[in-house]
Amino acid sequence: MVDYALELLNPPEGEKIYAVCETTKCLPDPLQVIAHCTTGNHRLRVIPIGKFAITMNGPAEAPYVSGIRVFVDGEKIGRYPTFALWYTKDPLFDPRTRGTALIDEIIEAGRGFLSHERVRVKVPQKWPWRSAICSICGEMVPDNLLVDGACADCRSQSYYEKKTY
Numbered sequence: 001m002v003d004y005a006l007e008l009l010n011p012p013e014g015e016k017i018y019a020v021c022e023t024t025k026c027l028p029d030p031l032q033v034i035a036h037c038t039t040g041n042h043r044l045r046v047i048p049i050g051k052f053a054i055t056m057n058g059p060a061e062a063p064y065v066s067g068i069r070v071f072v073d074g075e076k077i078g079r080y081p082t083f084a085l086w087y088t089k090d091p092l093f094d095p096r097t098r099g100t101a102l103i104d105e106i107i108e109a110g111r112g113f114l115s116h117e118r119v120r121v122k123v124p125q126k127w128p129w130r131s132a133i134c135s136i137c138g139e140m141v142p143d144n145l146l147v148d149g150a151c152a153d154c155r156s157q158s159y160y161e162k163k164t165y
Ligand SMILES: [Zn+2]
Pocket: 134, 135, 136, 137, 138, 139, 150, 151, 152, 153, 154
C-alpha cells in the first residue's frame, strides 16, 4: 500500500513525505519503515477510524495539500476468498489450515484488492507555544495544552493511578 501510494504520488527525490493512517493495526509500521513517516517526526498521524487505508502527501504550508489515498477495497476482496475470510474476521477462517493459502493469496494479489483516489488533505495548523507549569501537578507542559491552568492529566484524563508503596 505504501509502495503504491508513493508510486502514484511520485515525489521529487529527497522530498519529505507525510502520511495519515486510518487504523492503529499493522499499517502504521510500513509507513514508518518505508517512508520514514513517524509519530515522533510529526510526519505520521494515526487516526483510529478503523479503515485499512492510508493517505500520503508532500509538504505544504497551505491549508490543503493534494494527496493519494490507498485503501483495501471491499468490492475487490471477493476475488480472493481466503483473504476475504481473514480480512472480515469470518469464523470460517482457520489460521492452522489456511494460513499458508492466505499468504500465497496476498502475494499473488499484489495490488489486486487495493483502490486509490486523489484527495485534498487538511494540513494541520502549527501553533506557537511556550512552556508552562500546570497549576495542579506542577509539571511542565506546552501552554496551549492547559485548560484553566490545568494539564490533561489533572483534568481527569489520566491514564494511570499513582501507587503508594
Ligand atoms: Zn497537571
